[in-house]
Amino acid sequence: MSGQSVGAVHSQCAHFSEPLRLRSGGVLPAYDLVYETYGTLNAAKSNAILVCHALSGHHHVAGHYADQPDNIGWWDNIIGPGRPLDTDRFFIVGLNNLGGCHGSTGPSTPNPATGKPWGADFPIVAVSDWVEAQARLADRLGIDAWAAVIGGSLGGMQALRWSISFPERIRHALIVASAPRLSAQNIAFNDVARQAILTDPDFHGGHYYEHGVRPVRGLRLARMLGHITYLSDDQMGEKFGRELRNGSFSFDYDVEFEIESYLRYQGDKFAGHFDANTYLLMTKALDYFDPARLDGGDLKTTMARTTAGFLVVSFTTDWRFTPARSREIVAALLANGRNVSYAEIDLNFGHDSFLMPDPHYHGVIDAYLRNIVL
């Protein structure tokens, strides 16, 4: 990995007291957004990059906390001096989206009306709501226009939404391992994940906090399922194959194959800290995302509203959001004569490739960002 880490970082919290009207019709009377920044905002305020997180991400994108040296940001490998998101040039902002469970207002934070956690009463939030809230955070930070907005997966959808909703406030959109809308198969996977949570006896209609329990079984299953879709068949085969933990069949239902062990470990780890209501919300935001819907499904018409430059990146082994899905975005941009580059990267890590420190992949991002005039 080239370049350096940003080192010790700290998170901040911005309170917003102006109500936010949501896509679902709900209203958030007030809310907090936790965020982190790396690098320095220049005098012209022209060097800011927003990093949008995916389903399970948050505001701790890079670096570590002084008192938690092992708590490293989820996209640390791409951010720092000499790295593609070069903090010697750029001012990087990462936040936890509304509905999240890492400090920003969400189902697990108190509902001011009741004093108890929002739980199931937290309104459904859409990608466009996140972008609206991010725009308010930009206002707060004095950023009129982002030099770039970047994200992978659901994060890429936010970058895409930015380019449509606020064309005058985004100069470049970097959309990685993403799609212009989910396919029926994508939605199907999300619904199985949701059903696992919703049918967990500890779910209590989303108000599990007051019962002192959490639907960990459902959340664990949801994560196990999701995790399968993040990896490629080849990679799973290479990493686990048919390896048995004890070398021979035990003819029972305990963990036998290494892949079972791995998935259960991932499920347990995730269910131990993530909030099930947030998981439900995030999957719904994914399902609802369809910026071309109001244009009769014609993405070309939708993308006519954009003015940004685009870099679209996909990965050959990503079967959750295949390269063909990225090319739909590219085709809509080309049809409008927009500035767009597209890289289809041969990496073996499936959907998760976007988090990997691959030199070629990072080289593409680096080459694009270095050409941004500040």
Added chain:
Amino acid sequence: MMHTLGRADFDVIAGWVEPGHRVLDLGCGDGSLLKRLIETRGVQGWGVEIEGANVIAAIRNGVNVIQSNLENGLADFADDAFDHVVLSRTLQTVRHTEGILREMLRVGREAVVSFPNFAYWKNLRSVLDGRMPVSEDLPYQWYDSPNVRFFTLLDFEALCVQMGLIIRERRVLDEKGNPVEADDERALNFLGSLAVFRLTRSR
């Protein structure tokens, strides 16, 4: 496939585009033709390139580049999206010759095609001497060549007729990139190392 060797055809192509034109360069390599057309002719440019290292180089050159395999056609590009679609020194590396020519004239008003002329006298002499030609415009050994189609200036013109494509302009260059003039087609075919064609659909 990279534009690292002779660039004589770039001069010809630059003369055929106009400011504001939309240009698509197929097999754009590191994007140097587009960079030049953007800087000196004020066009809007996009490139198509298959090699990852070239994609990075093109992005670094500030050129729009779409990573894609030309053999799969140009499905991501709409009809009549471009004024010029350029295929510089690449046609001989494409297996689906007719397919790519048809695609070029579907997405573009004009196709600009340059290719090495295998009937160039030095190439013929080389074959007569018993060896496959290696030259400025054919800079590969037979065993490492990306070329899969071997054709001459006259072969190409015959294909254009067969496909009903209109040849609007033609420039024939020698190995140094200087224009070749000749009275008859056979002589031109013999003297030209590189051919550059400007094609349109028949109406």
